[in-house]
Amino acid sequence: MCLGIPGRIIEFVDETHQIAKAEVSGVRRNINVALVLPEGLEPGDWVLIHVGFAMSKIDEQEAQETLRLLRAMGETYTDELDMLLKSEIE
Amino acid sequence: MSKDQLRPSDVLEKIERVRQARRRKFYLREEYITLSHGSGGKATHNLIEGVFAEAFANPLLDRMDDAAVFAIEAGRMALTTDGYVVSPLFFPGGDIGKLAVHGTINDLAVAGAQPCYLSAGFLLEEGLPIVTLRRVVESMAAAAAAAGVTIIAGDTKVVERGKVDQIYLTTTGVGRLLADWPLGQSHAQPGDIVLLSGPIGDHGIAVMLAREALDIECDVQSDTAPLHGLIAALLEAAGTGVHCLKDPTRGGVATSLNEIALSSEVSIALDESAIPVRQDVRGACEILGLDPLTIANEGRLLAIVARESVENALAAMRAHPLGREAAVIGEVRGTPAGMVFLRTDIGGTRVLDMLVGDPLPRIC
Amino acid sequence: MRFVDEYRDPQMAQTLAVEIARLTEGRPLKLMEVCGGHTHTIYKHGIEDLLPRTIDLVHGPGCPVCVLPMGRVDDAIAIARSEGVIFTTFGDMMRVPGSRGSLLDAKAQGADVRFIYSPLDALKIARQNPDREVVFFAIGFETTAPSTAVTLLRAQAEGIKNFSVFCNHVTIIPAIKAILDSPDLRLDGFIGPGHVSMVIGMRPYTFIARDHRKPVVIAGFELLDIIQAVLMIVRQVIEGRAEVENQYSRVVRPEGNRKALEAMARTMELRPFFEWRGLGFITHSALKLRPEFAAWDAELRFSVPGIRVADPKACQCGEVLKGVIKPWECKVFGTACTPETPIGTCMVSPEGACAAYYNYGRYSMAAERANLPAIGLQTPADRTAS
Numbered sequence: 001m002c003l004g005i006p007g008r009i010i011e012f013v014d015e016t017h018q019i020a021k022a023e024v025s026g027v028r029r030n031i032n033v034a035l036v037l038p039e040g041l042e043p044g045d046w047v048l049i050h051v052g053f054a055m056s057k058i059d060e061q062e063a064q065e066t067l068r069l070l071r072a073m074g075e076t077y078t079d080e081l082d083m084l085l086k087s088e089i090e
Numbered sequence: 091m092s093k094d095q096l097r098p099s100d101v102l103e104k105i106e107r108v109r110q111a112r113r114r115k116f117y118l119r120e121e122y123i124t125l126s127h128g129s130g131g132k133a134t135h136n137l138i139e140g141v142f143a144e145a146f147a148n149p150l151l152d153r154m155d156d157a158a159v160f161a162i163e164a165g166r167m168a169l170t171t172d173g174y175v176v177s178p179l180f181f182p183g184g185d186i187g188k189l190a191v192h193g194t195i196n197d198l199a200v201a202g203a204q205p206c207y208l209s210a211g212f213l214l215e216e217g218l219p220i221v222t223l224r225r226v227v228e229s230m231a232a233a234a235a236a237a238g239v240t241i242i243a244g245d246t247k248v249v250e251r252g253k254v255d256q257i258y259l260t261t262t263g264v265g266r267l268l269a270d271w272p273l274g275q276s277h278a279q280p281g282d283i284v285l286l287s288g289p290i291g292d293h294g295i296a297v298m299l300a301r302e303a304l305d306i307e308c309d310v311q312s313d314t315a316p317l318h319g320l321i322a323a324l325l326e327a328a329g330t331g332v333h334c335l336k337d338p339t340r341g342g343v344a345t346s347l348n349e350i351a352l353s354s355e356v357s358i359a360l361d362e363s364a365i366p367v368r369q370d371v372r373g374a375c376e377i378l379g380l381d382p383l384t385i386a387n388e389g390r391l392l393a394i395v396a397r398e399s400v401e402n403a404l405a406a407m408r409a410h411p412l413g414r415e416a417a418v419i420g421e422v423r424g425t426p427a428g429m430v431f432l433r434t435d436i437g438g439t440r441v442l443d444m445l446v447g448d449p450l451p452r453i454c
Numbered sequence: 455m456r457f458v459d460e461y462r463d464p465q466m467a468q469t470l471a472v473e474i475a476r477l478t479e480g481r482p483l484k485l486m487e488v489c490g491g492h493t494h495t496i497y498k499h500g501i502e503d504l505l506p507r508t509i510d511l512v513h514g515p516g517c518p519v520c521v522l523p524m525g526r527v528d529d530a531i532a533i534a535r536s537e538g539v540i541f542t543t544f545g546d547m548m549r550v551p552g553s554r555g556s557l558l559d560a561k562a563q564g565a566d567v568r569f570i571y572s573p574l575d576a577l578k579i580a581r582q583n584p585d586r587e588v589v590f591f592a593i594g595f596e597t598t599a600p601s602t603a604v605t606l607l608r609a610q611a612e613g614i615k616n617f618s619v620f621c622n623h624v625t626i627i628p629a630i631k632a633i634l635d636s637p638d639l640r641l642d643g644f645i646g647p648g649h650v651s652m653v654i655g656m657r658p659y660t661f662i663a664r665d666h667r668k669p670v671v672i673a674g675f676e677l678l679d680i681i682q683a684v685l686m687i688v689r690q691v692i693e694g695r696a697e698v699e700n701q702y703s704r705v706v707r708p709e710g711n712r713k714a715l716e717a718m719a720r721t722m723e724l725r726p727f728f729e730w731r732g733l734g735f736i737t738h739s740a741l742k743l744r745p746e747f748a749a750w751d752a753e754l755r756f757s758v759p760g761i762r763v764a765d766p767k768a769c770q771c772g773e774v775l776k777g778v779i780k781p782w783e784c785k786v787f788g789t790a791c792t793p794e795t796p797i798g799t800c801m802v803s804p805e806g807a808c809a810a811y812y813n814y815g816r817y818s819m820a821a822e823r824a825n826l827p828a829i830g831l832q833t834p835a836d837r838t839a840s
Contacts, residue, residue, distance in 0.1 A: 025455045027307070050598065436501070438502070451569060
């Protein structure tokens with residue numbers, strides 16, 4: 001329901017109004033970062049952007065973890081498939 | 091010789107000298123377009139001479155007759171006309187003048203014609219700075235010269251402030267047909283292959299970002315370009331194997347292909363991952379919730395060619411500067427007629443419909 | 455694109471789909487994706503073609519554009535037509551029909567309607583036009599409400615008096631409750647809305663698992679996010695669990711975004727009830743501005759008709775939203791009701807269940823009927839090289 005897109009913080013533009021410049025796939029826009037500042041924010045961090053606001057800081061570790069989990073799911077299946085195939089051969 | 095000794099004949103001669111000089115020189119003193127520039131009188135004359143005549147100068151136009159007269163070779167001709175209303179007038183990579191020249195050239199070119207002559211009609215808003223007009227006219231002249239076509243007729247009207255938005259332009263073009271076989275949007279046949287000359291969406295995104303206060307910074311430039319060179323090379327290489335050509339302007343690739351599918355009563359299957367989109371165009375589309383397939387292009391070509399001609403066609407396109415990134419993006423099928431669909435990255439399918447209304451940024 | 459492309463790996467998706475098929479063999483499941491963004495992803499990638507037939511995805515009510523009742527659109531148009539008003543809106547709302555036309559029609563008739571990307575853009579327009587009244591048409595779920603809240607706080611801090619908000623923010627939990635309470639519905643689990651959850655966190659969904667014994671998996675919006683979420687739900691069902699799980703942990707924290715919730719609480723409060731298109735009145739399902747922000751409340755500053763307009767009779771959006779019928783089972787789907795001439799809510803926004811199906815899904819049905827082969831392109835080898 002709500003379009004959100006990952007962007008990388010490039011620099012802080014206006015500290016008083018909590019505005020930072022973010023980049024999404026080669027496109028830049030100033031966004032309001034007030035809602036993610038309590039999490040601590042630095043240039044280079046990735047945030048989830050919705051209607052010009054950073055709504056959440058993207059957690060790189062969690063992102064890796066999800067991918068790891070996905071790969072593991074894939075591997076478990078491949079292993080099972082291998083076993084299945086092997087058992088048929090024998 | 092003192093002043094009181096001046097003879098009447100000398101005075102008459104002087105007046106005549108000045109008049110001659112004035113006839114050759116034009117005094118466009120005004121900085122803004124006024125209604126009198128459209129009155130047909132002296133001001134109109136000054137505007138035409140001071141802005142248009144010099145920029146567009148060529149033997150056919152220079153005669154300033156009511157109609158340009160030219161000879162044609164025996165054969166078939168193509169004629170097209172188009173109006174241009176773009177806001178802003180100037181955008182990254184182009185302007186309304188360049189767009190009007192390229193647009194009409196492309197309409198001729200996709201019909202399989204070599205563009206020869208253009209005419210230009212200007213509707214100007216009272217109060218338009220003449221420097222703005224001059225910039226547009228010079229850009230048109232440069233675009234026409236670069237494309238090797240001549241603007242041989244024109245017209246100017248001025249309307250009250252607020253009746254048009256700065257400049258509206260109409261261009262008409264005539265061209266000589268290169269293709270003597272059936273070519274057009276009703277000639278796609280099952281089994282044909284769909285080619286695209288390069289990445290899509292650049293023009294529409296460049297103009298939208300320049301027009302709307304979306305505050306998005308990026309380096310996307312309009313792709314506006316004359317396609318007749320690319321098309322001539324393609325026709326040369328693939329000949330009668332070329333069945334249909336189209337420049338996917340408003341409504342983008344999605345709309346153009348739907349028009350072809352409807353006219354030709356075929357279905358078109360596209361491979362989503364094969365359709366080139368620039369990274370920053372994709373970024374802008376992701377932020378704004380737009381689909382690059384529905385975004386306008388002004389210098390891209392869709393070509394539907396017979397399967398056996400694909401290799402020649404693709405090689406010819408890639409050898410041309412405007413077709414370096416040309417790619418096979420799909421194929422034509424028999425059924426279900428009138429539909430375009432995409433094979434998605436995971437091998438799923440989805441229907442690709444025409445654009446409804448204008449592309450509007452969305453949040454959800 | 456980082457955090458996007460990694461989650462679009464087609465091969466991985468295939469692998470997970472095979473696993474889902476294996477686990478659900480002989481055990482069909484009906485799952486609802488609450489969020490319209492998920493519906494969009496599902497159709498964009500053709501995920502239904504990939505998933506086994508045992509998985510039936512029901513498209514839920516999570517499209518804020520779709521659920522806004524006609525009467526509210528009429529009110530918006532009335533404000534937009536008021537003397538001196540610049541009416542700002544997200545592009546989504548421009549084409550949504552009220553009882554007598556859309557904002558796009560109002561614009562054609564002379565209203566100054568402008569589309570914007572962010573509510574802060576509306577505030578900027580107000581600063582630039584001190585002699586005009588600038589109204590922001592606030593729509594959206596909890597994802598969008600905090601941005602309206604921050605904008606209101608800015609307007610207050612800067613004392614910008616010619617800015618106001620027409621507040622139509624809605625909350626997702628009461629809508630899910632309404633669906634769960636619907637007697638004609640049988641669902642086996644929910645794909646939870648990722649972006650709403652980054653604001654509200656995981657706790658508000660607990661009742662679904664605890665009281666209704668249905669699994670909830672909060673999911674991201676990429677291909678693999680959704681397929682993984684489906685697999686996670688399937689596993690819960692098979693293992694007899696009903697829990698709230700978070701697939702989208704890179705973005706969603708269990709506690710949500712406190713700062714965002716705080717901004718909302720400072721500026722907005724729950725309405726006693728609010729009408730949803732297709733679903734009727736739902737208690738405590740929407741937000742209005744707090745009395746302290748009356749000066750910025752467009753509903754108080756402009757006279758709006760406030761007339762309830764009944765949903766068109768022919769339209770079965772309510773049943774579609776509740777998953778009782780599929781979009782194409784509606785009497786007017788694709789005939790009287792199309793994206794160009796939408797009758798019901800679900801056809802309005804491109805992510806409405808019907809519009810999504812109309813735009814993206816028609817082929818699979820056409821193909822099934824005509825018994826056509828699946829799409830597989832036979833193109834020159836050249837393409838793979840390029």
